[in-house]
Amino acid sequence: MPQIIPTFLHLNLADQNFEVKSYEEFVPKVGGLGWALSIYEKFIDDDPIVFAIGPLSGIFPGASKTIAVFKSPQTGGLTTSLAGGHLARFLRFAGYQGVLITGKAPTPVLVSVDEETADFGDATPLLSLEVPKIFEQIFSSEGIPGRRSVVVTGPAAELGFTYAPLYLDEFFSFPRGGLGRAFAQKNLKGFVVSGTKGEFVENERRYNEVFLSLIKSLKGYRELSQLGTLRNLTVEKKISGVPFENLRESNFESDELAAPQFLRGIFGKRVSCGGCPVGCIHLLRFGDKYTFYDYEGVVSLGPLLGLTKQEDVGQLLARAWGLGLDPTSAGAVLSYLTEKEKLAFGNLETYRDLLTALVTSNEEWALQLRSGLPDEEQALTVGGMEFLPYFNGYASILSQILRLGATTEENCGFILDLDLLQKEISAKAVVNQLVLAQEKKTLSELLIGCGYLANVYEDPGVAFGALGATGSSISHEQLLAAAKSIFRHKLMLQKRLGFEPLDVKIPEKFFRIPTPAGFLQKDKLREMIKIYVHDVYEQAN
Numbered sequence: 001m002p003q004i005i006p007t008f009l010h011l012n013l014a015d016q017n018f019e020v021k022s023y024e025e026f027v028p029k030v031g032g033l034g035w036a037l038s039i040y041e042k043f044i045d046d047d048p049i050v051f052a053i054g055p056l057s058g059i060f061p062g063a064s065k066t067i068a069v070f071k072s073p074q075t076g077g078l079t080t081s082l083a084g085g086h087l088a089r090f091l092r093f094a095g096y097q098g099v100l101i102t103g104k105a106p107t108p109v110l111v112s113v114d115e116e117t118a119d120f121g122d123a124t125p126l127l128s129l130e131v132p133k134i135f136e137q138i139f140s141s142e143g144i145p146g147r148r149s150v151v152v153t154g155p156a157a158e159l160g161f162t163y164a165p166l167y168l169d170e171f172f173s174f175p176r177g178g179l180g181r182a183f184a185q186k187n188l189k190g191f192v193v194s195g196t197k198g199e200f201v202e203n204e205r206r207y208n209e210v211f212l213s214l215i216k217s218l219k220g221y222r223e224l225s226q227l228g229t230l231r232n233l234t235v236e237k238k239i240s241g242v243p244f245e246n247l248r249e250s251n252f253e254s255d256e257l258a259a260p261q262f263l264r265g266i267f268g269k270r271v272s273c274g275g276c277p278v279g280c281i282h283l284l285r286f287g288d289k290y291t292f293y294d295y296e297g298v299v300s301l302g303p304l305l306g307l308t309k310q311e312d313v314g315q316l317l318a319r320a321w322g323l324g325l326d327p328t329s330a331g332a333v334l335s336y337l338t339e340k341e342k343l344a345f346g347n348l349e350t351y352r353d354l355l356t357a358l359v360t361s362n363e364e365w366a367l368q369l370r371s372g373l374p375d376e377e378q379a380l381t382v383g384g385m386e387f388l389p390y391f392n393g394y395a396s397i398l399s400q401i402l403r404l405g406a407t408t409e410e411n412c413g414f415i416l417d418l419d420l421l422q423k424e425i426s427a428k429a430v431v432n433q434l435v436l437a438q439e440k441k442t443l444s445e446l447l448i449g450c451g452y453l454a455n456v457y458e459d460p461g462v463a464f465g466a467l468g469a470t471g472s473s474i475s476h477e478q479l480l481a482a483a484k485s486i487f488r489h490k491l492m493l494q495k496r497l498g499f500e501p502l503d504v505k506i507p508e509k510f511f512r513i514p515t516p517a518g519f520l521q522k523d524k525l526r527e528m529i530k531i532y533v534h535d536v537y538e539q540a541n
C-alpha cells in the first residue's frame, strides 16, 4: 500500500464522457478536504462538485466518510458536506480517491460507475418519485449488489428547493447547503459506484496492530452507538439550549423525545456506515418502513415546532425524507411560517399539510420558500442557511455565522460553548478557541474519519500512526502544518466565492432569548466576527 496519488474520476455531464486522472501535485494535501479543495480550485470556473475520500478511507474502522465540496445553491458560497454510508469504501475499491463533476447534462441522467467505465443512463423514470422508492428502483437495477453505493436527489431538488440534500445508500445523506439541488441544476439525478478491487498491504503486521487499536478505541463510543446523536438532547435540555416554538423559549417540559425514550418507543434498528463498528445511525419504524432520525432532525421537526411526541416528530421526519427535504431546514421553514402567519404551534395536522403544500403548491409563498427563508424577523436563518438547533452561547452562533459547520458533525461551536459555561472569556479567546477546534477537525477531514469520532481521528498521534501503516512518509509536523494550511485554503476559497462574514445578518431573536450562558450581547458577537475577519479570514491567502 504505497503513498497514494489521488486519482479522480471526472464526469463531464455536458459531453457525457469521463476521464480518469491522477494528481501527483496534490499528494502533500494528505487527502479528503485537502484533495477536494485543490480539485475544486483547479476547476472553479466550471462550477464543479467534488467528492473526496482520504488515505484511511475504507481500510480503517470509522474512516467511513466522504466529503463533498461545492458551491451552495442556497448561499452561493463554498460549502462542505459529509456523509457516511458505503460511498468511501466503494470509491476506493473502484480505484478512485474522488469524483469531479462538471457541466450540465442535456436531460436528467443517472451515472453508473465502476473501475473501468462510467455509463450515462436516462434518469427520467426516477423523476418525481419519493426518496425510498428511488432507492428501491435503483437497488433492483444498478451496480453490483453488496459492492455498490448509490447517491440520488429527491423530488424537492427537482422542484428547485435550494436546501434539498443528496441522499446516500437509503438512510444516509449529504445534509445542508443543498447538494441535492446542485445535482439537479446539472440534470444529474445521481450516481452508482461499484467497486471490487482489493489492495496489497505492505506491512501487514503494522496494519493489523493499528486496525485493532482503532477497534479498541471505537469500543469507547458505546453511548453514541446506543443512543445515536439524539443523546445530545438530554444535555441540551439540561442546560436549556433547545430552541422551542421558533425560539420563543430555549427549553420545553416533556422528556418523551429523549434518546432513551425513543429506544422504548418508535425506535426500529441501528445501521452503520461501511467499516464502522459503532453503528450510530438510528432508524425509527412505522409498520415495515424505516426512517432515519438524529438530534438536529428531531429538534427541528419537534420542539422547534412545539411538537414533543415521538409519533408526531417521526411522521414529519418520514414525510420530509420522502419529499427530499432536509429536516433541519424544513423545520426552520415551518417554524417561520407558524410564527409569521400566527398559526398554532404543536399541531401535527398543520405541519403535515404545510410540508405537502410547500412541495405541491404553486402559490407565491410556497414558491418563494423553495429558495429558503426570507430576511425577516421570524426567520431563524444565519447567512442564508437555516439555524442549526443548538442555542448554547456565542460559539454555537458564531460558528454558523462564519460558515464553520452546519451540522452536529461539523460544528465545533456548540461543544465549545459547553466547555465555556460558567466561564468569563474574552471575545478574542472565543475566536481563538473556535479556530483551534476547527483546525483539529480539519485533520480528521483530511483522513477522512467520522466527525463523531473526534477523540480518535482528531488525535495527531492516531492520525500519524495510521498513515504510517499505509506506507505514508509524511512527518508529524508536516501533517499538523497541512491541517492548518488546508483550513486556511478553505477560507481563501470562501473569500473567492464572495463570502463576507461582516455582512451576515443575525436574527434579533438571538439577543432576546437567554442562552445557557446568559443573554448574548450584540456588540460582543460583532466584535468576535471582526476579530475573526482581521486575525484569521483576511490572513488566509
Ligand code: SF4
Pocket (backbone or CB within 6 Å): 062, 063, 064, 065, 084, 085, 271, 272, 273, 276, 277, 278, 279, 280, 281, 450, 451, 452, 453
Ligand atoms: S460513528 Fe456513526 S456516523 Fe460515524 S462512521 Fe460510525 S456509524 Fe457512521
